[in-house]
Amino acid sequence: MARVSEHQIEEIRRRADIVEVVGRVVPLRRAGRAQVGLCPFHQEKTPSFHVNPDRQIFKCFGCGKGGDVVKFVMEYHGVEFVEALRLLADQAGIQIQFEIGGSEEPKGLREQLFAINAFAADWFRRALIDEHAGAIAREYLHRRGVDPEMSRRFGLGFAPDSWDDLADALRAKGFTAERAADAGVLVKSDKGTYYARFRGRLMFPIRNTAGKVIAFSGRTLIAGEKAKYINSSESRIFTKGQNFYGLDLAVDGIRRANRAILCEGNLDVIMLHQYGFTESLAALGTALTEEHVRRLLRSTNNVFLVFDADEAGQKAMERAMDLFANTDVEPRCVILSAGDDPDSFLRREGADAFAARVAAAPTVIEFVVNRAFAAQTADATGRAKAVNALVPALARIHNAVLQSTWIRQVAERARVSEAAIRHEMRTLRRPRPEAAGASRPDTRETPRADAEKGILKLMINHPRFAFTFDEDRLIDLFTRPDLKQLASLVVERCLESQDDRDMRVAELVGSLEDSELQDEIAGWAMDEDRIDEADADLAYAEFGRRLATEFAKRRFDAVADELERARRDGNEGREMELMVEKRRLRARIDELAREGSVVS
Numbered sequence: 001m002a003r004v005s006e007h008q009i010e011e012i013r014r015r016a017d018i019v020e021v022v023g024r025v026v027p028l029r030r031a032g033r034a035q036v037g038l039c040p041f042h043q044e045k046t047p048s049f050h051v052n053p054d055r056q057i058f059k060c061f062g063c064g065k066g067g068d069v070v071k072f073v074m075e076y077h078g079v080e081f082v083e084a085l086r087l088l089a090d091q092a093g094i095q096i097q098f099e100i101g102g103s104e105e106p107k108g109l110r111e112q113l114f115a116i117n118a119f120a121a122d123w124f125r126r127a128l129i130d131e132h133a134g135a136i137a138r139e140y141l142h143r144r145g146v147d148p149e150m151s152r153r154f155g156l157g158f159a160p161d162s163w164d165d166l167a168d169a170l171r172a173k174g175f176t177a178e179r180a181a182d183a184g185v186l187v188k189s190d191k192g193t194y195y196a197r198f199r200g201r202l203m204f205p206i207r208n209t210a211g212k213v214i215a216f217s218g219r220t221l222i223a224g225e226k227a228k229y230i231n232s233s234e235s236r237i238f239t240k241g242q243n244f245y246g247l248d249l250a251v252d253g254i255r256r257a258n259r260a261i262l263c264e265g266n267l268d269v270i271m272l273h274q275y276g277f278t279e280s281l282a283a284l285g286t287a288l289t290e291e292h293v294r295r296l297l298r299s300t301n302n303v304f305l306v307f308d309a310d311e312a313g314q315k316a317m318e319r320a321m322d323l324f325a326n327t328d329v330e331p332r333c334v335i336l337s338a339g340d341d342p343d344s345f346l347r348r349e350g351a352d353a354f355a356a357r358v359a360a361a362p363t364v365i366e367f368v369v370n371r372a373f374a375a376q377t378a379d380a381t382g383r384a385k386a387v388n389a390l391v392p393a394l395a396r397i398h399n400a401v402l403q404s405t406w407i408r409q410v411a412e413r414a415r416v417s418e419a420a421i422r423h424e425m426r427t428l429r430r431p432r433p434e435a436a437g438a439s440r441p442d443t444r445e446t447p448r449a450d451a452e453k454g455i456l457k458l459m460i461n462h463p464r465f466a467f468t469f470d471e472d473r474l475i476d477l478f479t480r481p482d483l484k485q486l487a488s489l490v491v492e493r494c495l496e497s498q499d500d501r502d503m504r505v506a507e508l509v510g511s512l513e514d515s516e517l518q519d520e521i522a523g524w525a526m527d528e529d530r531i532d533e534a535d536a537d538l539a540y541a542e543f544g545r546r547l548a549t550e551f552a553k554r555r556f557d558a559v560a561d562e563l564e565r566a567r568r569d570g571n572e573g574r575e576m577e578l579m580v581e582k583r584r585l586r587a588r589i590d591e592l593a594r595e596g597s598v599v600s
């Protein structure tokens with residue numbers, strides 16, 4: 001896994017101006033000290049999306065999303081942290097070195113790999129439009145009904161059936177064969193010579209969200225060739241099991257439609273785009289992975305799976321269901337008749353018919369349940385078999401409410417008791433690694449959490465409170481673990497900061513992993529929420545008082561319990577001590593209450 005040093009992250013953050021980065025994709029206008037525009041993350045008619053140039057953060061007061069420049073790129077392009085850094089570095093013209101397993105890669109390696117892929121894409125493209133060489137590929141595309149406009153948009157090309165032509169062309173351009181093999185377009189033979197990986201194939205460039213070619217997928221056009229599709233080998237810029245075909249062109253469509261249509265084949269993606277479903281993409285390679293799912297869910301929670309109706313497609317569907325089972329997202333599946341894929345369906349029935357299938361798409365679990373019953377006879381034996389086939393799928397549903405709903409439905413259809421199904425589920429349940437480990441920290445909203453957040457917000461906007469906070473050891477009064485951790489981070493940053501009027505919020509936000517906390521902090525740090533110094537003092541005192549009260553009350557209850565026990569045990573010495581402590585706490589609580597009535 002590539003790592004970027006803290007130092008480099010800081011540099012990228014410093015040089016990538018958030019107004020510029022956001023402004024490239026969201027039209028912004030000035031409003032006071034902030035810049036506002038229509039939020040790219042939700043549909044709206046009046047702008048509630050704010051970018052603060054001073055603090056280098058964004059916040060949407062409509063949907064709540066917020067954070068620093070890196071988070072914006074992650075959310076907008078649907079990419080992971082490191083890739084977001086790469087995009088920002090590319091835009092700002094910063095060369096970043098990624099540490100890989102402790103050693104640094106040769107300077108500019110990534111740039112060379114991009115350049116080789118770009119050159120190869122262009123070379124394949126020329127071969128496709130070449131009158132003689134490309135005829136076979138053009139014929140194929142024509143037969144499949146691919147518009148020339150789509151062919152251009154997806155950058156399709158043709159790799160002639162030659163072992164040396166591409167290698168020669170690369171050399172003539174000054175690329176070494178060794179690097180071209182690193183890029184995955186050439187292969188090194190046992191004899192040490194290099195030859196073309198793709199021969200006699202229709203070429204589909206795979207591009208990242210910045211539109212750069214990172215690899216190729218090639219479909220054979222030679223009858224009798226065993227491997228129908230092959231992909232570039234892995235490289236520094238291409239990791240299998242993470243990339244989608246068509247993602248670069250689908251990003252906008254997914255955002256607009258707020259849904260993604262995930263299909264199996266490259267040509268399916270192209271045809272779906274051709275028929276107006278520009279939110280379509282395909283997982284590269286054969287199987288969908290957890291990484292794919294994670295990336296997809298960054299962009300939308302509405303996922304439609306279109307898999308072939310054959311056995312392999314069904315297996316792929318069940319696998320997809322497993323991958324989504326750990327999320328709270330329920331994908332839907334678009335069902336086509338046996339023998340159909342999106343390509344053949346669209347050409348025969350048209351876009352409206354496909355849209356209707358999407359609109360009527362059942363959730364995957366619904367589909368799996370229906371299929372299990374349909375595959376068996378309707379008598380008791382058949383129904384029992386269907387239940388047995390479904391038990392593993394039911395056991396994997398992560399969301400408890402959803403799970404119990406489906407257990408009930410399956411029980412009713414099979415005319416068995418829910419208890420029987422639950423019993424079967426228990427017999428196959430093995431402890432999951434995450435279930436065995438720590439439970440999720442308690443992040444429920446309580447009045448105490450409000451006070452904790454209130455203090456954090458004040459410290460962020462008025463860093464002088466960090467000193468008071470530190471001296472009074474207010475952190476000991478915090479109870480929510482994530483907020484407690486955040487508080488010590490904020491104090492650290494505030495105390496470090498030379499300018500006590502403004503801490504570097506973007507850095508703070510960027511250092512957090514919890515996306516929801518990032519959203520929240522970005523909101524606290526917006527100008528709109530700043531209050532004047534005198535009001536801030538009052539608010540700070542009030543939040544501090546509430547925390548102290550809560551703390552004293554918790555102590556009071558604990559002491560009262562212990563006192564009960566001491567009385568029961570007849571431990572008179574301890575009883576006296578506890579009575580004194582209890583009285584002291586009572587007085588403290590009353591005192592805090594009086595202070596509160598003075599303030600309010």
Ligand SMILES: [Zn+2]
Pocket residue numbers: 039040041042049060061062063064065
């Ligand atoms: Zn929004």
